[in-house]
Amino acid sequence: MSSQAKVDGSTAQLDMEDPPPSIPTPPKRQKASSFSNTNISKILVFALCIFIGGGIGIAGYSVFASRDIQQQNAVAVIREGPDNQGKAGKTPPPVVCGSTVQCGQTFTGEVKLTEDLYCPQTTSGTCAITLEGEDAVLDCNQYMIFGDDNSPGNGICLRNSASAINCNVQKFKDGIYVENGGEINECEVMFNIFGIKVENEASSTTKMKISNTYIHDNSDRGFYFLGSGESPESSETSIEVNNVKSNHNVIGMSFAGVNVKLEVQVKDSETSNNSGSGIEIDSVFGVNISAAVDVELDGIISRYNGDHGLFVSPLIVGGEVKVKVKGDVNLYKNENSGFFVGDVDVVVERRGALNSCGNLASGSLDEDIRSDLATFSGN
DSSP, X not given: OXXXXXXXXXXXXXXXXXXXXXXXXXXXXXXXXXXXXXHHHHHHHHHHHHHHHHHHHHHHHHHHHGGGGSOBOEEEEEEOXXXXXXXXXXXXXXXXXXXXXXXXXXXXXXXXXXXXXXXXXXXXXXXXXXXESTTOEEEOTTOEEEOOTTOOSEEEEEESSEEEEXXXXXXXXXXXXXXXXXXXXXXXXXXXXXXXXXXXXXXXXXXXXXXEEEXXXXXXXXXXXXXXXXXXXXXXXXXXXXXXXXXXXXXXXEEEEESEEEEEEEEEEEOOSOSSOSEEEEXXXXXXXXXXXXXXXXXXXXXXXSSOSEEEOTTBOSSEEEEEEOSOEEXXXXXXXXXXXXXXXXXXXXXXXXXXXXXXXXXXXXXXXXXXXXEEEEO
């Protein structure tokens, strides 16, 4: 990942495997023909350089070693958003180049980073950077926003339909936290507790979209929707997941809520090598919940997970769960069932192929689709 600012204004594509820069070949050293006074002088100068260079090296190491306790602000290109009055028809405010983004700031307009943002001291409930409102867009420009292993706060916070693109987020409690909808595109989220967590307000209509994103090596859920409402009729959330990989987490993708109506579309995505299930439709904190959940799957791979490929919790009561297989869904070689449905009424509509094979329930019994109450229709 480049550490140089991009000045042409173009949006770079996420490249998670940039080749290392080439190392120039050092010039050939001339072999001395004799040991003269001139050579002695050169040796003394060389020794003096080593002494001075060593002191500089030690000082440089001290600065680097202190990085884990010192915040590093970032330079960015910023266009402020609308003022609090929300006046329509105003000329957009000018772009300000070379502005400094400090840890903990909130923006309502456009922000484009030109270097990494290091925020090791985020506290619980705080964010390294917050974007507020539908006009707020953070373009990390492929730079990193990162804390450290002890950061209890969040990395990027998106509130009320804000957006984040081209971001690499590491070492926070929630890598990206979303409240009341937003959009995430071309991001890599890793080494957090929760990769991406999405919540909604009660009695609200929320839309969330995540695409072209890689979520991996988080110590809990990769993608986690945690919804709550007064009733499924008053709290509606729609989530679109397109071309997303959520691998090597505990749970790949988890959708859970209390008194919510939830519509989920997962397309051309993968949840593999997670220690728990690949995709789960679950309860909240182990309590019985009332929810209306409609999940559409199209072009899904969920394999090599430590539990189920696709799991529907038995604790969803008083609601309705529909699983629509629109395109091919491949669930195979998971340590438990490929598709597990608990003691809950689930309607499975198959318009595409539901392929579940080679899964090992209880370590030995091949149970590819395990359900007593699911109703299957279609192919």
